[in-house]
Amino acid sequence: MDVCAALADVGEFGPFFAIGTNPAEQVDPTWRPMTDLYTDPEPLRARIAHVRRVLDGDERVAASIAFQGMAARVLSAPLAVVVLHGMLPAVTAGALHWRVSVTGPWPLWLADPRGEVLPDDLGEAADRLTALLVTEHLGPLVAAVRAQVPISERLLWGNAASSVAAAKRLIGSSRPAAAERAAQVAAGVLARGPFAGAGERRPAVGADVGWTFQRRSCCLYYKVPGGGTCADCVLNLRAARSRG
Template sequence: MDPTPTVSSALADAARVGPFFEIGTNPAEEADPTWRPFRDLVEDPEPLRARIAHVRTVLGGADAVEERVAASIALQGLAARLVSGPLAVAVLHGLVPAVTADALQWRVSMTGPWPLWLASPGPASTPLPDVLVDELLAPLIGAVRARVGVSAKVLWGNVASSVAGAKRVLAADRPVSAGAAARVAAEILDHPALAGAGDRLPAAPPDVGWSFRRRSCCLYYRVPGGGTCGDCVLTSPRAGAPRSARPRS
């Protein structure tokens, strides 16, 4: 660990974990006019509408996939991008980057997750759970629900699942930090907005510290050829062995 890390160097280190952990800080990106502040994503209806439509097309098209299913999957992808990098920075370097709605930038990509860039990387003055949930995730969920009739419980479950997934990936990539990853991820999940989204259970491999089971379903099983995830409420009942679930027509 760098004994005197900057937010920029910490984010660069986190990006090495994987593409969902990447938040760029290169000042040369300022010359690219396609970057937009996160605030635009929740205030301008068009980008989210277009992203949900794109995900719906990728999953099978409007005739095969409900709009609320596409909205759920789109939100989960965005949430994973938003939580992974800051979580890794907090775990690996003890820093909370100021990923505010004005400083954090995004741009459209049609071939994968939307890239993120932090125009002025610096430390936040509030705890990581509040930065992520209050500044980014709660407004994003509100914006999705203003456009598509999808359950808030589903969307918050997607966020919680993304936190647990980021913890697992980070622990696998940096085993020495697995305990810290479990602690920081648990702090995020303890935020009031996420407290009812799932349960932390005794760790089962490959998890360290705890395993996660959500109390909702992301609806991917309603996609043609889709299924359920390992932490889904449909396949992991609270009090016993896993059960199978048939997709509902």
């Protein structure tokens, strides 16, 4: 299976896993490389402002939630392709493109769809995937968001780690035969680089296979009017300890 077919396969999981590869998109001038999002402050500023209006929250909450959505967009499909097809798509910041969407997550399109077959060693696969995600996307995105809004770096990496765990869960529920492999690859990612220390793996509950992620920070969604805490939020753990 080539990288276009692999991305089309995992794209069936939902919009956060969708990366287009149709070469006909080349003629659309509204596509911009991800490098622009990380270096041009205006689109990111506008996105955070949009999220703030939608949530009716403050700037830090909007920056956190905007970051989490973008992080999930850039990491979910590569993780799924590694798990299901043993291939690392070359989703570099120069090749992967975005364009503005008024509703929902911004669409992504890969201008030069290439990939490489990974070794059977899942530790090495996790190394390669983590290096790609951190160097090309998540590291620059963390820096770009923090240049806009004074927000904790630890919080943002907690958001990214939570997105890895969420993607792992969805892959496993959609393809049960791959659930254990998804758990192993995702665990490898969460043990590496800036993901390490963002949370811990606990005994699996609910739909999780292998483990359930417990983060050590909070995305701040509880500050949104009518909002609450996510299942992996550190505030839930603190509340449970205070009751005990």
